[in-house]
Amino acid sequence: MSQIEFHQVSKRFENGHEALRDITAAFEEGSMTFLTGHSGAGKSTFLKLLLCLDRPTRGQILVNGVNVAQIPPVRLAYYRQNLGAVFQDHHLLTHRTVFENVALPLRVVGLKEKDIGKRVRAALSRVGLLSKEGLFPRYLSTGEQQRVGIARAVVTRPKILLADEPTGNLDPALSRDIMQLFEQFHQFGTTVIVASHDRELIETMDARIIELSHGAVVRDETEYASGEVLSDESHHVEV
Amino acid sequence: MSKSRGSKSKLSRDPWPRNRSGLAAGGRDHLRVARETLHFVSARMGTSLLVWLLVGIALALPAGLFLLQVNLGAMTDAWDGRPGLSVYFQLDASDPAIQEVVETLRGDASVHGVTFISQAQALAEFQSYASLSDALELLDENPLPASARAVLAGGSGLADLQRLADMVTSAPGVAEVSVEKTWLERVTEITRVISRLGIMLGLLFGIGAVLVTATSVRLAIEARLEELRVLKLVGATDGQIRRPFLYFGVFYGLGGGLVAAMLISLSLLVVETPLTNLLGSYSQNLELAGFDPSFLGVLFAIGGVLGVLGALLAARARLGNLEIL
Ligand SMILES: Nc1ncnc2c1ncn2[C@@H]1O[C@H](COP(=O)(O)OP(=O)(O)O)[C@@H](O)[C@H]1O
Ligand SMILES: [Mg+2]
Numbered sequence: 021m022s023q024i025e026f027h028q029v030s031k032r033f034e035n036g037h038e039a040l041r042d043i044t045a046a047f048e049e050g051s052m053t054f055l056t057g058h059s060g061a062g063k064s065t066f067l068k069l070l071l072c073l074d075r076p077t078r079g080q081i082l083v084n085g086v087n088v089a090q091i092p093p094v095r096l097a098y099y100r101q102n103l104g105a106v107f108q109d110h111h112l113l114t115h116r117t118v119f120e121n122v123a124l125p126l127r128v129v130g131l132k133e134k135d136i137g138k139r140v141r142a143a144l145s146r147v148g149l150l151s152k153e154g155l156f157p158r159y160l161s162t163g164e165q166q167r168v169g170i171a172r173a174v175v176t177r178p179k180i181l182l183a184d185e186p187t188g189n190l191d192p193a194l195s196r197d198i199m200q201l202f203e204q205f206h207q208f209g210t211t212v213i214v215a216s217h218d219r220e221l222i223e224t225m226d227a228r229i230i231e232l233s234h235g236a237v238v239r240d241e242t243e244y245a246s247g248e249v250l251s252d253e254s255h256h257v258e259v
Numbered sequence: 260m261s262k263s264r265g266s267k268s269k270l271s272r273d274p275w276p277r278n279r280s281g282l283a284a285g286g287r288d289h290l291r292v293a294r295e296t297l298h299f300v301s302a303r304m305g306t307s308l309l310v311w312l313l314v315g316i317a318l319a320l321p322a323g324l325f326l327l328q329v330n331l332g333a334m335t336d337a338w339d340g341r342p343g344l345s346v347y348f349q350l351d352a353s354d355p356a357i358q359e360v361v362e363t364l365r366g367d368a369s370v371h372g373v374t375f376i377s378q379a380q381a382l383a384e385f386q387s388y389a390s391l392s393d394a395l396e397l398l399d400e401n402p403l404p405a406s407a408r409a410v411l412a413g414g415s416g417l418a419d420l421q422r423l424a425d426m427v428t429s430a431p432g433v434a435e436v437s438v439e440k441t442w443l444e445r446v447t448e449i450t451r452v453i454s455r456l457g458i459m460l461g462l463l464f465g466i467g468a469v470l471v472t473a474t475s476v477r478l479a480i481e482a483r484l485e486e487l488r489v490l491k492l493v494g495a496t497d498g499q500i501r502r503p504f505l506y507f508g509v510f511y512g513l514g515g516g517l518v519a520a521m522l523i524s525l526s527l528l529v530v531e532t533p534l535t536n537l538l539g540s541y542s543q544n545l546e547l548a549g550f551d552p553s554f555l556g557v558l559f560a561i562g563g564v565l566g567v568l569g570a571l572l573a574a575r576a577r578l579g580n581l582e583i584l
Contacts, residue, residue: 098494124490124493128493
């Protein structure tokens with residue numbers, strides 16, 4: 021049993037648009053995967069289903085063997101406490117300091133103030149922002165803001181870390197830094213799934229790449245050898 | 260690996276165990292929410308005061324009517340000009356029969372006292388109106404009946420009066436029983452009207468108070484929507500997300516109770532002099548009943564409950580299916 025399993029998952033929206041078609045994929049504990057594809061391919065929908073922000077129309081999503089579509093609403097909160105999520109629009113609270121933003125998930129869990137301080141600082145130092153803990157997000161650069169978002173996602177030490185276009189607003193150098201952060205968390209044993217349309221960037225990384233096109237998987241391959249030239253065949257699948 | 264997760268054995272059955280930090284964590288969360296609520300409210304003092312005032316007025320009116328009703332009730336009890344009944348005897352009624360009726364009335368627990376007026380006394384009284392005495396002299400017999408007037412004891416009411424009247428009406432020698440109940444009846448009716456009016460106003464203004472808090476809580480929710488989405492995303496339970504707004508509701512409701520108490524004491528100050536005059540003519544020991552700690556307690560409790568109701572209403576409308584992204 022893999023940690024995350026998609027079994028013939030389809031998602032059709034009320035307007036009839038089919039954002040995901042018959043997706044089957046498995047993710048091992050501690051693996052790192054990039055989800056790529058054109059805009060509108062279904063990457064965000066994929067992650068939303070996994071976060072239980074929406075439910076699949078057909079098929080099953082199993083996490084630790086449990087069908088997440090059947091988690092009762094009252095337990096969804098506990099499910100989400102065990103996931104970390106990062107978004108392009110980082111969703112930081114503007115009227116709270118960096119520290120408070122990162123502390124939020126820990127307060128939700130009800131950790132003691134002393135432990136919150138330790139954990140928040142550990143997460144902030146992990147993303148290189150320890151010196152900025154007292155600032156408000158608006159005084160940070162876009163790249164720094166994104167890293168605060170990442171710190172918030174990992175502060176609870178989730179087993180699974182999901183990111184949707186985390187480098188969307190960033191220049192190539194900053195984007196690389198961010199991706200390397202995810203790589204680090206993967207090295208610590210966290211399962212990481214990053215959705216990104218920045219193919220150039222992700223193909224330089226050592227990770228599995230799943231490409232979606234119009235809601236279907238058109239490519240799913242694992243790159244383990246660093247720097248290896250990628251097989252190019254699937255690039256022509258694009259419509 | 261993390262504290263926030265349950266034991267391994269639990270994990271196999273329940274992959275996402277409820278947080279086990281338990282009561283202490285819950286307490287910390289309440290404390291945090293209370294602190295934040297206070298901060299949020301004080302940052303919007305103008306709005307908060309306005310809500311307090313509105314809720315306060317909504318509570319003060321029915322509560323004031325309630326006090327009025329309680330005091331009217333007390334007034335009829337303490338009233339010196341107590342109601343009573345007059346029994347008029349037949350002209351040929353025998354002395355023992357009359358004696359019997361008078362004794363019956365005297366012996367009743369709800370009767371304060373009985374005054375007997377014989378035929379002769381009645382005549383003497385009548386003749387003191389000089390102009391009429393001549394007319395009476397034309398008559399052979401004394402046409403005035405003997406009568407007895409019974410005054411009710413404190414604490415007895417209309418029902419007692421009616422019972423006494425029924426009791427003596429059929430007694431031998433009694434010609435007529437006249438019950439003097441109009442004043443008492445009127446006050447009782449007024450009290451009843453006020454009590455119903457109070458219930459009506461209480462309902463209407465209660466709904467008003469709920470809507471006022473619901474609206475302001477809703478505004479508070481709108482102002483924090485972004486934060487609520489993030490909270491939900493990082494795994495806050497619906498309860499946690501709702502909690503600050505329930506605190507708002509309680510806060511607005513209690514504040515409304517406070518304002519209502521102040522409004523009522525203010526009104527009492529204003530009406531004190533005329534009220535003393537009014538009540539003082541019927542009772543010596545004027546003291547406004549009902550405005551005591553338990554009344555205030557109930558006022559605050561009702562305020563708090565209405566506030567929470569309003570908050571729940573707003574939370575259900577706005578947070579019921581909050582879209583995270
Ligand atoms: N709530 C929705 N209702 C209808 N269509 C939607 C909704 N959300 C997304 N879509 C559509 O589903 C498709 C996939 O969207 P998305 O998963 O956001 O793609 P990606 O993240 O790969 O750009 C798009 O065509 C989008 O317009
Ligand atoms: Mg997207």
